[in-house]
Amino acid sequence: xxxxxxxxxxxxxxxxxxxxxxxxxxxxxxxxxxxxxxxxxxxxxxxxxxxxxxxxxxxxxxxxxxxxxxxxxxxxxxxxxxxxxxxxxxxxxxxxxxxxxxxxxxxxxxxxxxxxxxxxxxxxxxxxxxxxxxxxxxxxxxxxxxxxxxxxxxxxxxxxxxxxxxxxxxxxxxxxxxxxxxxxxxxxxxxxxxxxxxxxxxxxxxxxxxxxxxxxxxxxxxxxxxxxxxxxxxxxxxxxxxxxxxxxxxxxxxxxxxxxxxxxxxxxxxxxxxxxxxxxxxxxxxxxxxxxxxxxxxxxxxxxxxxxxxxxxxxxxxxxxxxxxxxxxxxxxxxxxxxxxxxxxxxxxxxxxxxxxxxxxxxxxxxxxxxxxxxxxxxxxxxxxxxxxxxxxxxxxxxxxxxxxxxxxxxxxxxxxxxxxxxxxxxxxxxxxxxxxxxxxxxxxxxxxxxxxxxxxxxxxxxxxxxxxxxxxxxxxxxxxxxxxxxxxxxxxxxxxxxxxxxxxxxxxxxxxxxxxxxxxxxxxxxxxxxxxxxxxxxxxxxxxxxxxxxxxxxxxxxxxxxxxxxxxxxxxxxxxxxxxxxxxxxxxxxxxxxxxxxxxxxxxxxxxxxxxxxxxxxxxxxxxxxxxxxxxxxxxxxxxxxxxxxxxxxxxxxxxxxxxxxxxxxxxxxx
Numbered sequence: 001x002x003x004x005x006x007x008x009x010x011x012x013x014x015x016x017x018x019x020x021x022x023x024x025x026x027x028x029x030x031x032x033x034x035x036x037x038x039x040x041x042x043x044x045x046x047x048x049x050x051x052x053x054x055x056x057x058x059x060x061x062x063x064x065x066x067x068x069x070x071x072x073x074x075x076x077x078x079x080x081x082x083x084x085x086x087x088x089x090x091x092x093x094x095x096x097x098x099x100x101x102x103x104x105x106x107x108x109x110x111x112x113x114x115x116x117x118x119x120x121x122x123x124x125x126x127x128x129x130x131x132x133x134x135x136x137x138x139x140x141x142x143x144x145x146x147x148x149x150x151x152x153x154x155x156x157x158x159x160x161x162x163x164x165x166x167x168x169x170x171x172x173x174x175x176x177x178x179x180x181x182x183x184x185x186x187x188x189x190x191x192x193x194x195x196x197x198x199x200x201x202x203x204x205x206x207x208x209x210x211x212x213x214x215x216x217x218x219x220x221x222x223x224x225x226x227x228x229x230x231x232x233x234x235x236x237x238x239x240x241x242x243x244x245x246x247x248x249x250x251x252x253x254x255x256x257x258x259x260x261x262x263x264x265x266x267x268x269x270x271x272x273x274x275x276x277x278x279x280x281x282x283x284x285x286x287x288x289x290x291x292x293x294x295x296x297x298x299x300x301x302x303x304x305x306x307x308x309x310x311x312x313x314x315x316x317x318x319x320x321x322x323x324x325x326x327x328x329x330x331x332x333x334x335x336x337x338x339x340x341x342x343x344x345x346x347x348x349x350x351x352x353x354x355x356x357x358x359x360x361x362x363x364x365x366x367x368x369x370x371x372x373x374x375x376x377x378x379x380x381x382x383x384x385x386x387x388x389x390x391x392x393x394x395x396x397x398x399x400x401x402x403x404x405x406x407x408x409x410x411x412x413x414x415x416x417x418x419x420x421x422x423x424x425x426x427x428x429x430x431x432x433x434x435x436x437x438x439x440x441x442x443x444x445x446x447x448x449x450x451x452x453x454x455x456x457x458x459x460x461x462x463x464x465x466x467x468x469x470x471x472x473x474x475x476x477x478x479x480x481x482x483x484x485x486x487x488x489x490x491x492x493x494x495x496x497x498x499x500x501x502x503x504x505x506x507x508x509x510x511x512x513x514x515x516x517x518x519x520x521x522x523x524x525x526x527x528x529x530x531x532x533x534x535x536x537x538x539x540x541x542x543x544x545x546x547x548x549x550x551x552x553x554x555x556x557x558x559x560x561x562x563x564x565x566x567x568x569x570x571x572x573x574x575x576x577x578x579x580x581x582x583x584x585x586x587x588x589x590x591x592x593x594x595x596x597x598x599x600x601x602x603x604x605x606x607x608x609x610x611x612x613x614x615x616x617x618x619x620x621x622x623x624x625x626x627x628x629x630x631x632x633x634x635x636x637x638x639x640x641x642x643x644x645x646x647x648x649x650x651x652x653x654x655x656x657x658x659x660x661x662x663x664x665x666x667x668x669x670x671x672x
Contacts, residue, residue, distance in 0.1 A: 049446075050116040057111050058121065060262050060278030061450045062457040063487040064301075066471060067214065067228035067282040068102035069254060071624050075101040075227065079456040080441045085289045086460075090630035092289065093653040099231065099285055099624045104457070106130070106224040108262050108275050109450050117447045123188045123222030127265045130224040133182040134201055134213055134258030134280065137528030138536040139163055140176035140499050142506040143247035147397045147466050147474040149508065149522075153384070154398025154406040158505040162536065163249045173497040177528070178203035178211045178252060190218040194227065205252045206236035213256040214282060224262070228282035229254030233537030233620050242616040245544035246468065246535040253537035257281035257472075258527030259490050279488040281530050283471040284538050286460055286563050287597070288629040290649060291331045292324075293562040294392045295411045297461035298454070300477050303412035305485040316427040318361050321418050323431070326351045326360055328562075329391060334649035335568065335629055336561035337594055338393045345555070346389055348377045352645075361429045368425060375423040381410040395548055395557050396465045397474070408557075409465050412477075454486050462560045468541070470563045473533045478522050480512075489524035498528055543619040544612070546598050565629050567594040568651040577644060580637040588641050591648075597627065600657030618659065625655030 066078055072094040079086045092100055108128060110118040121128070139162055148156030166175050173179075180201040185191065191199045199216040211232075217225040237250035260278035309321050316322060330351035332339035342348050349356040359370060379390035384405045398406030421427065438444060444452050466474035475481060483489035494500065502510040502518055514520040521529070535541030545559040546566055558566050569577075569591070576582055576590040601618055603610025632650045634640070 052112040055110045056113040058275035062453040065104035069231035070099040070101035072098035078104045082455040092628045129186045129263040131261045134256040135528035136178035136256045141532035154404045156508040185216045257530040293462045295463035296459045298458035300463040303414045335565040337567040338555040371423040491524035539619040540616040565597040574650040584641040627651035627654030
């Protein structure tokens with residue numbers, strides 16, 4: 001079942017207090033759609049076709065697409081408009097409480113010699129032959145200790161091979177690499193039901209387990225649809241419990257990544273043309289899809305392969321380049337209790353307060369001292385100081401080293417430079433609440449659609465900390481991986497077995513310099529290379545990195561709350577907040593209370609003696625029962641306490657953590 005937000009009308013999405021509050025900022029009325037979509041693109045803006053309409057090159061978009069595993073037969077498209085969540089209705093589970101799959105759609109665009117967009121190429125004018133080669137090589141790679149690219153600020157720790165008792169490249173390829181090989185598809189609405197096994201991407205693990213990494217379909221215009229796997233992790237060895245957050249021998253999961261290629265034959269004649277390749281990665285669910293990460297994977301890659309922000313007369317757009325940072329900080333309140341305390345511990349104002357945002361948007365010289373004070377609260381990536389109590393209050397790559405400046409999260413330098421320009425007043429206050437909302441890709445000018453697809457795919461992905469991360473990790477911040485902006489290069493020299501043997505230990509020197517004729521790891525890639533750095537299996541790392549508690553720290557620091565929430569407002573509390581018959585003070589208590597998102601995973605019972613490893617093992621089976629944090633309307637009754645905003649972000653669709661009775665949510669509670 002498809003749930004394509006591009007094929008149905010907008011449902012009136014809003015974001016946080018600022019986006020739903022009328023009148024505080026001059027001219028700011030209630031917004032029907034997320035602010036970020038307005039910030040980047042204007043609906044139906046004039047876009048004259050280029051004078052030169054001769055096709056000089058073709059390219060696949062997005063250049064790096066993201067699927068997300070799910071165990072439901074239902075699915076939805078990955079975002080195609082920046083700033084919009086993938087599911088307009090906010091339902092990420094089906095009626096059986098199974099997690100829906102996120103499916104990445106790929107398109108082909110034509111460009112002239114000047115690099116101008118001519119049009120999207122579809123089946124109406126050409127035959128598009130798609131070929132996808134994904135693989136899972138996690139079990140044949142090296143264990144994760146920390147990133148290998150931080151130098152002396154956080155020295156990389158060498159990693160041993162996973163499953164090192166299996167020796168020899170051929171045996172490791174046969175036993176440990178899940179490699180379906182290249183799969184091809186073409187035509188319109190091919191494999192529409194997803195039942196044709198010819199388009200399944202299936203490989204073998206341990207020479208005995210068939211592992212389905214996903215399958216392919218096409219839509220009515222001949223575009224490619226890449227479906228991910230079911231989120232399954234399994235040990236090929238009996239009696240083999242999980243023992244480590246990242247490296248577990250004998251185990252596999254069904255994450256994968258690989259190249260997406262398209263050969264286009266125009267009906268008008270001429271030789272077939274190869275499009276510049278794309279790449280697809282299948283990873284875990286985004287459990288807070290309405291809340292973007294403070295720094296995204298788009299920001300990280302743009303820092304390496306992209307271009308500096310555009311200015312007008314040397315001034316930046318506040319709406320497009322600056323406000324999104326503060327908007328994301330405001331939304332962190334809903335998924336991490338630590339963010340709720342920013343005003344106390346880090347001495348900043350409320351980034352969700354319209355009056356505070358109005359002051360942030362003021363470029364006048366008289367407001368410079370205020371802007372400087374806010375910038376001082378944000379961690380400077382150019383500094384070697386520890387900078388613990390700075391924004392965001394998140395852990396960093398160098399968590400292994402107490403004295404490392406990378407112990408705490410730092411944003412890419414280009415993004416920080418934007419904030420420095422903002423503090424200096426080099427921006428314009430261009431907040432525009434009257435612009436027509438953008439709800440579909442077709443409403444974006446043709447010339448901007450490739451960029452929109454690029455951003456929409458990567459902005460929901462975490463840009464750090466890379467320890468190892470949520471979806472993908474630290475090699476993506478190195479230009480050696482790319483053939484062009486955001487476009488992963490396919491290696492032409494690597495062994496097609498997909499096993500990359502860099503010796504008994506993987507060191508920073510080998511990762512960047514290679515070993516005995518084997519190319520380096522940070523270089524043009526092969527299928528499976530991007531996801532091999534991530535935890536094996538993926539569910540363990542998702543649980544283990546909920547938070548880190550230090551002996552002398554309060555509040556607790558977090559990792560990636562925008563994708564794996566830490567503290568949430570549960571649906572049961574939300575229902576009390578919405579109960580107009582409840583005393584106002586009681587409604588406020590429920591609104592201000594938060595619970596742990598991962599509650600019950602490590603163990604339940606009258607005398608539960610749960611341990612860290614209990615949680616690692618149970619998350620293998622409980623991941624699909626975790627709740628999703630989504631936007632919900634707040635109360636509007638006349639008795640609504642003023643402390644409760646009109647927009648809330650609520651954990652919904654949480655299942656039972658009881659592995660034995662498998663009871664549905666709320667069973668046993670007295671319900672109205």
